[in-house]
Amino acid sequence: MLAVVDRVAFEFFGIAIYWYAIIIVTGIILAMFLSSREAVRVGLKADDVTDFMLVGLPVALIGARLYYVLFDLPTYMADPLQIFNVRSGGLAIYGGLIAGGIWLIIFCRHQFIPIWKFLDIAAPSIILAQGIGRWGNFMNHEAYGAITTKNFLTNLHLPQFIIDNMYIEGHFRQPTFLYESVWNVLGFLVLIILRNKKIFKEGEVVLSYIIWYSFGRFFIEGMRSDSLYLFGSIRISQALSFVLFFAAWGILVYRRKNNHELKDYDRSRGKDRFLI
Template identity: 65%
Template sequence: MLSYVNRVAFELFGLSIYWYAIIIVSGIILAIFLSSRESERVGMRRDDVSDFMLLGLPLSFVGARLYYILFDLQPYLHDPIQIFNIRSGGLAIYGGLIAGFLWLVYFCYRHVIPLWTFLDIAAPSVMIAQSIGRWGNFMNHEAYGEKTTLAFLQSIHLPNFIIENMFIDGAYRQPTFLYESLWTFIGFFVLIFLRRKTGLLKQGEVAISYIIWYSFGRMFVEGMRTDSLYLYGDIRISQLLSFILFVSGIVVFVWRRKKNPQLKPYIRNLGPNEWII
């Protein structure tokens, strides 16, 4: 007998608190913690991260919601009140990243903080938050892929609780939430490894590496999903955007190095007993 996870974690004063919200918030808290630690190592104030997030976080949620709605508009035209119903999902990562980036540009200008420096400290933290956040999709039974077989899911050695919860709408499904979660989890450690190698990356290249890594994986995962947002016909908006970001990231990486061979390296000051993360 299949055992499905309950989307509701607990009740608080009659209000259902969903695992989706708990997991997303947990990822954000970890991201803020890691970014704040790194900010001190590169000469920024620890409060710079929390000051940015004060408005950056709600703006990112608004951006993620607007992105999702704009490319799936019809259901919300028929029932506009659902625009505000985010407890069941409906947040697009790219929308949140775009909104957050626009606010960051203004924030860095306003507080005289080097934009590339802020992006570099934030990139790995965003990556691990995305990895954690995908498990919110799992709890909501969303962000899954095409039909597959029980034998395939067992062949890739998935735990039973994942396999059982990939039986959706009468068929087993590709766990695309897991593929992206693992990709970003690995990417987090790749970025941390590259960042701690003194002189290997120049300023801005941690952030650019994040763009290249994430967009490359998202291109393939998006092509497997059944809930993609479409731009026109069979063109998946997030897959197209991932391709553009992947190519752009490589071009910008190479162009910056050729244009300015004297780019300053990414430098962090670690104490003798400090964590590398």
């Protein structure tokens, strides 16, 4: 018998609280904590991160929801009230990043904070939060891949609870949520290691994040069977990943070749600058 995890963690005054929401919030809190510590190390204030998140978090959530809804519009037009039902899922990472990025530009200009520096501070924390957030998709039976066999999952030496919960809609599925979660956590570690080796110029932490994330997302998205589509067989997230990968790579190379006054990514103001 399969031990399927209940999507609802508990009820609070009759309101169902989903594991999805708990996991997403956990990732956000951790990202804020790490970003605040890094802000101090590069000469900014921890409050800069908090102030950004006060508006940035709801803006990112709205962007993530709108992105998801817009590319599945017929479903939500049939029942418009479901647009506001976000407790059980339906958030698109790219939508959140786009909306959050727009607010970040506005915030940094208003607060006179260097945009590249602020992006560099946030990038490792964001990809770690994304890795954690994919487990929310797991609890919601989202972000799964094509039909596979139980033997395939067993041969991956996955814990039994993951195998059991990959039985979706009558078939075992590829655990694409796990592939992306692992890829994102590895990306976090790579960014931290390279950052501590002092090889980055200002702006290159976030550009490296975009390159790493979009490269992995392009291939993992191709394995999913619950993707949103742009038109025909073109998956939205694959198309966006393709554009972002080459755009970020091009910007990184261009800045290195044509801007000889690029500042090093400087963490010298923190006593424990070699730590995460």
